[in-house]
Amino acid sequence: RDFKTQNEVDKFFMSAKEEMEVAYTRIAKHACYFNNYQNKLPKAFSNVLIGSLGMICVEYKKGQVVWRVIQPENAVVDYSKSLDVHENDDFAGEVYQMPLTQVLSEWDWTEEEREELAAIARNNNNLYANFYTGYATNNLFWFTNVENGVPNVTIIKGQWKSNEMVDGVVKEILREGVYIGGKWLKDNKISEGQIWVNGDVSRKRLKYIILTPSLFLGTSVSIIGIIKRIANLRDAFLTKVTDMASTPLGKVAIIRASKLPTGLKTPDIIAQMKQAKILVIEGEDTEEGDDGRKMAETLDLTIDPSITSILTIAQYYEGMISDVLNIPNQVRGQITDYASKTQLQTSQSQSTKGLAYLFKNFLLFEKELLSYSADLFKVMAPNDELGMEHLSMIVGDGVAELMSME
Numbered sequence: 001r002d003f004k005t006q007n008e009v010d011k012f013f014m015s016a017k018e019e020m021e022v023a024y025t026r027i028a029k030h031a032c033y034f035n036n037y038q039n040k041l042p043k044a045f046s047n048v049l050i051g052s053l054g055m056i057c058v059e060y061k062k063g064q065v066v067w068r069v070i071q072p073e074n075a076v077v078d079y080s081k082s083l084d085v086h087e088n089d090d091f092a093g094e095v096y097q098m099p100l101t102q103v104l105s106e107w108d109w110t111e112e113e114r115e116e117l118a119a120i121a122r123n124n125n126n127l128y129a130n131f132y133t134g135y136a137t138n139n140l141f142w143f144t145n146v147e148n149g150v151p152n153v154t155i156i157k158g159q160w161k162s163n164e165m166v167d168g169v170v171k172e173i174l175r176e177g178v179y180i181g182g183k184w185l186k187d188n189k190i191s192e193g194q195i196w197v198n199g200d201v202s203r204k205r206l207k208y209i210i211l212t213p214s215l216f217l218g219t220s221v222s223i224i225g226i227i228k229r230i231a232n233l234r235d236a237f238l239t240k241v242t243d244m245a246s247t248p249l250g251k252v253a254i255i256r257a258s259k260l261p262t263g264l265k266t267p268d269i270i271a272q273m274k275q276a277k278i279l280v281i282e283g284e285d286t287e288e289g290d291d292g293r294k295m296a297e298t299l300d301l302t303i304d305p306s307i308t309s310i311l312t313i314a315q316y317y318e319g320m321i322s323d324v325l326n327i328p329n330q331v332r333g334q335i336t337d338y339a340s341k342t343q344l345q346t347s348q349s350q351s352t353k354g355l356a357y358l359f360k361n362f363l364l365f366e367k368e369l370l371s372y373s374a375d376l377f378k379v380m381a382p383n384d385e386l387g388m389e390h391l392s393m394i395v396g397d398g399v400a401e402l403m404s405m406e
Contacts, residue, residue: 016402023395023403024374030394031373035067043069044211045362052222053077054211054365057094058372060193063386065373070094070208076158077210084213084357085364087197092208093158100151107186120181121151153181159191159206174204193380195372205372211365213358223358227321234317237310244307378403 003009040056048054051072059066076093078086086092100121104114123145145152156179164173177188197203212220381387382404392400 019399019402023399024378026394027374027377027391028370031065031067031370031377034064040067040069041366044365047072048211048213048222048358048362050222050224052212052214052220052225054362055092055094056209056369058207058209058369058376060376060380060387063381063384063390065377067369067373075210076156077212079212079219084211084361085368086208086210086212087205087368088203089206089208089210091158091160092206092210093156093160094208095154095156097152098155100153103153103155103180107180113184116183117153117181118151120183121145121153155180159208161204161206164190172202172204174206193376195375195379198371207372207376209365209369209372211361213361223355230317230320234314234321237314237317241307241310241314244304244310 003012044054044056047069053072053075055070055072055075055077057068057070059068074094074096076091076095078089078091080090081088100118103117103121109117157177158179159174159176162173162175163170165171174191174194175189176191178186180186191207195205197205214220377387377391381391382400388400388404391403395403
């Protein structure tokens with residue numbers, strides 16, 4: 001352009017900046033709707049609540065940005081950075097099972113490798129159990145080589161930070177690959193569409209967006225995990241209450257046979273007393289003189305009165321669960337006296353503060369997800385015919401040309 005005044009220059013670049021901001025917002029919204037965010041984001045949040053780990057993999061496929069929710073049991077995470085929203089991880093990935101037929105068709109193999117893959121998938125002679133099957137110390141097998149009669153192979157797919165010498169300078173790059181059966185590394189390459197950290201072009205961002213709320217010393221305990229520990233204690237006391245309530249015999253009548261009149265000491269009469277649930281104590285006829293004991297007494301075997309104290313302890317743990325969730329009685333509808341509408345609204349608004357760390361971190365997780373998605377689409381789409389077509393439909397031809405400039 002032939003700018004004649006400084007005002008024209010400022011106006012042109014200001015309008016370009018505003019158009020770029022609008023374009024990024026449209027791209028982020030498009031990524032949300034294209035990936036059905038109403039289904040995938042709640043799923044990721046459920047994983048955070050239960051497994052204390054939310055992970056979404058962002059990839060560019062067929063001209064679109066695609067989200068994949070990774071389950072906590074399949075996630076490979078770098079816990080060394082101690083950040084709730086993982087921005088500086090050195091690696092990330094996923095572990096999953098793939099049918100043998102799909103493995104053989106998706107990559108090129110020699111005849112010997114095909115035979116070995118088949119042996120691994122079927123675990124011939126149990127030789128490959130430790131080679132590819134992951135299990136915990138309690139012998140719980142996370143992955144099995146045969147599922148529903150279909151032999152599978154364990155796959156590890158990941159991305160990691162690496163270095164490369166460029167013009168005599170060491171630069172950080174991202175690499176990725178697929179590790180098959182614990183033996184073969186396929187698709188090992190430098191990642192396409194590498195996105196740098198905002199404000200620092202020397203540092204790269206992994207395509208795996210990860211959230212581990214309340215991460216400390218490499219460990220993150222979920223809300224469900226905390227509640228489970230308290231609930232186990234509550235259940236222990238409730239079990240004791242059940243045991244105490246099931247064993248009492250009530251008030252039992254006791255009769256000492258030695259003090260009965262002679263005519264009532266016959267075996268038939270004593271047997272009838274026992275059938276009537278009267279406890280008859282025999283074997284005292286040899287006693288001489290009066291020992292001061294009564295012929296008939298009542299033995300109190302009713303329920304232990306301390307059961308109320310144990311119930312109180314169980315209720316204490318019940319209240320502790322509510323405190324962890326920060327749900328007061330007013331919010332749960334258990335109001336003992338009058339409360340105004342304003343008081344109820346205040347209680348409800350205050351009840352969210354206890355879990356603010358969880359909600360705020362998930363919002364930061366969503367922000368990182370949308371930011372990476374928009375950056376990835378902007379970097380990859382202009383170099384792809386189908387992507388450029390989608391980009392033009394989202395932001396218009398003029399802005400698409402602007403975004404494709406070096």
